[in-house]
Structures are given as structure tokens and as C-alpha cells.
Amino acid sequence: MTERIKAPPTRLGSGGDKVFRGIIIFLALCIVAIFVLSIYQLVSGGWETFSKYGLGFFFTSGWSPAKDSYAALSFIASTVLTSVLALIIAVPLAVASAIFITEYAPKWLAEPVSYLVELLAAIPSVIYGLWAIFVMAPIIQGWQLQILQNPQLNAIPLLHVDIPSGRGLITAVLILAIMVIPYTASISRDVIRLVPRDQREAAYALGATKWEVIWKAILPYARAGILGGVILSLGRALGETMAVAMVIGNRAALPTSIFDATATLASVIASEFGESGGLQLSSLIALGFILFLLSLVVNFTARAIIAKLTPEGIKV
């Protein structure tokens, strides 16, 4: 790249330039201020809780507004559990669709399919939640009723049904999986597109079939980018609120069966906020701070992986 040319210090321009530069830097610093303010507000809003429970708030469970006693561990665990389960379902499907778009589909098909996947990402969370309540939950309720009629199945701890409401861990995991697929898919698609042609052509020249090219030449090359994309999607899933809050059942306990109601950090904040005050309110803000930290860690990990493992030339 050629060296950038700086503006000559003319009498006309330099004053205006300084002012303009000052304004731009001030406004850019406002972005930093939003971040700093976020940390300050979350910590000071949750201070009552942090000073009462200390670190114990993070590492014990037992959230009970009735006893005015609060702890975060069960929500942290449920949040990670739902997100990881959702990704286990979503990632293979997302990567497959990215491979379809980049390697299999002819151009006339690739473009509409990739547009449709983008549309999936644009659907608001609350609409996924609405659909999950009125379409998915009744289907899952049907499964639950069948299990209840079959005592042998119901005796299996993982499949045990307490209340056949259709709302619980499995419903939340499924809707969350559907919601993160487009993120993982679009990052994977971009990464796969960046794999150099030589890589493909070299493999084809050795007589590899299409699948062998994908599995042995393209995917290993795109591995780091895809992994980074998966972790970024994990960050999305952790903070996903509305759809999850609408179908997870919101019960402050760890699930033991896939049908159990539970609550994630985000879902408990959304559902209990209305009737809260005092220590409960402070605890909800403290949960928000934990969610904030979790998403920071996840995002930094994703970026570090992408930066470290990506082969030169396909940095995203």
C-alpha cells in the first residue's frame, strides 16, 4: 500500500481540522464511555448483593425470592447447559449449509439459499418465542403425554416428565439452536469462501472426490475460523433472552431431565424483573453483570482463536 498523504498545513484548513478531529475523537470516546458506564452501573446496581454474599453469590445455588435469599450458580450452569446443547445441534447443520452454499449449490441456488439463511438471522427473538409457544410447545407436550402413559420411559431420569406443560429445557434448546444456526452458518460460509482456490485445485488434481476435497482440504484450512464462529455464536446463545424466557418455564433450579423447567441468567432477569425490588432487584442486576462477564470472556476467546489459529491470508 502506498503511504498515506497527510493534509498540508494550510492556513485555511488547520484550524477546522483541529476542531473536526477533536469532535470525532470526543464522539469516539463516548463509545468507550458507554462501555465504562456499563461496568459501573452493573457493579453499583448489584453492589447490595455483592457486599452481602461476596464471592459466594457466584458459587452457591438456591435462588428464592420467597426467602429473600439469592445465589447465581444454578442460573450460570443452566445458561451454559442450554447454550452448549443448542450449539451441539446447530453447528453440524450450520456448517453443512455453509458447505452447501459454497461448494455444492450452483450460483442460481446459492444466492437465494444464503439470503434465506440471512433472513433467519433477522427474525426477532420475540417472534421465535411466539412460534415456540404456539407451535413447538404443543408438539413437545405431546411427547410428554406419551411418556407419561409409558411408566418405563418415565422411569428414565433424563426423560422424566413432571408436568406436561411443553415448556422446559428441551423446548428452549431447540428454539435456541434454530436461532444460532444462521450466525454459525454465515461465519462458516465466509470462512470457507476465503479458503484459497489452490487448496481445492491441488486436492482435485490428486484425484480426490468432492467430499474428500471438502473434508481433507477445505475444512482443515477453515477450522480456526469456523471454531471462532462457533464461539461467537455461543456468546449470542448465552445472552439470548426473549425466546428462551418464553419457553424455558423459569424455575430456579438445575434440570435433571430434558423436560424440566429451568431458568437461564437472561430469562430470570426478564421474567422476575417486574415484581422485584430491594435485594432481589440488586441480585438481578448482579446476574446481569455475570452475563456481561461471560459474554466478554467468550468473545475474547473467539477473537484469540481466530487470530492465533487462522492460516495467513484468510484472516476474517
Place this chain on the structure above:
Amino acid sequence: MSMAGQLDLSGTRSQILRRQSSRKASNIFAGVVISICTLIVLIPLFAIFYYLISKGISSINLEFFTQSFKPIGETGGGMLHAIVGTLEMVGLASVIGVLLGVSGGIFLAEYREHKLVPWISLVSDVLSGIPAIVMGLVVYAMIVLTSKHYSGLAGALALGFLMVPIVVRTTEEVLKLVPSTIREAGLALGLPKWKVTLSVILPAATSGIVTGVMLAVARVSGEAAPLIFTAFGNNNFNADPRDPMAAMPLSIYQYAISPFPEWHRLANAGALVLIIMVFSATLIARVATRQRK
């Protein structure tokens, strides 16, 4: 794992042929599985559309757009209050989003040598990863707790904060695409840098910036999470942003989790209208990108 292992030519002719046919079979199998997976990915999109259209379209009429909420027991009513609330809050949010976002993008793209650039770039990336609900809590603690009053302004502020990182990133990217020859031509004419930036570079990048802003608008107009604690929702018509305000996604949430069929009907119709609003914004973004190419 190595290519050589797969293409091993040792063995008798029949062994080689068998190996080749199994490779062909797994190739076909993989193609089929990948196509099926893609289909599975797209099924929810069609299912959601089918659901919204079949349940929602019958409730979309003049009343839906001209009436506000009616109390339980009465039939009818519309979502005028929520539509107005969403438009107003997203409009106010865009002011913050565009002002801070475009300035941030200009700073990152046009002052690349400045020592603050990596920091602001990092913070903007970090902000984009913060869940919307957390941003709602932040604005709640900042505005609502201190003023002891829910308001549309607080909601707009939360949505604006969410827009900022999206606009920063797209603005930075399109500004970097503007050829440096254009920049240099302006400077060579003796124009000061601020004038080159404002009247040469920004106009050249307008369509790209519009894309970024519309994507951000599409994203935040569907957000309910940050509004629960800020705009709070309001069943009465209210256009004054200093008071609690309704919003489409918030009302859809409240109606959907209620036990009343009449409210469910409104939620379905509202969801159809909201998705059309969001997709129109996405479409504008896409058209703006096309024009640039």
C-alpha cells in the same frame, strides 16, 4: 488423514476398484446429507412464515393500525400504540446510533495512525457482544433508577447503545473501501481534511453507511429485552417519550405469555407486522449494498 493414504494404488485391481466405488458412494452420501441438512436449516423459516401468515393475516385490518389496546373482555382493538412507540423509539435511537456510530467509524478509518484507534476498535467489538438485556439493565440503573420513572427516552437510549457498534463496524469498512486516490485528490486540491472527509469521502460511502444503519435498525426494532426495564410498555396510546411507552416486540411478548386468546390473536398479528417491518429494513440495506457494487 493424509491424501496419500486415500490414493494408495497398492493392491490388486479388484481391491482398487472396490476402494474407488466406496469413495464414490461416500461422496454421493455426503452430498445428500449436506443437502438434507440445508433443507432442515431452512424449514423453520418457512414454518414461522406459514404460522404468522395463517394466524395473523385475518386480524390485520384498519382497526389494527388505528386502534390501541382494549381491556380484557372486550374484543377488537389494535396495536397503534405499539407501532407508534416502536417507530418513535427506533427513530430516537438512530440519532444516537448514527451520530456515535458514524463518528466512530470515521475515527477508525480516517485517523488510522492515532494511538486510540486499537482501543476504540476493541471496545466497539466488545460492545457488539454484550447481550441486549444487559444493555437494558445498564440504562435502567443509569436513567430509571435515578429519575424513578420509566420512559420511552430510556428505551431509545438502550436501543441506541445497541446500534452503535453495528454502525461503527460497517462505516469503518465502507470508508476503508473508498479509494485513497479520491482522498488524495481532495487533499491535493488544497481542501482541509475535514472538508475532504465530510464532502468527498462520506458522500462516496453513503450507500454503505445506509446499509449499516438499516441493519442496525432491523436488529433493534425487534428487540424486546432491553425495553422491559426502560420503556416498560404501556397499554394506552402515548406519543410522549418522557413517559412509559409501548413497543411492538414488547407488546407481542406480553400478549403471547398472557392466557387470553384475544391477546394471542393480537400477538400473532403484531408479529406478522413486526417481521414485515424488520424484513423491509433488511431489504433496504440489501438494495443499498447492490447500488454500491
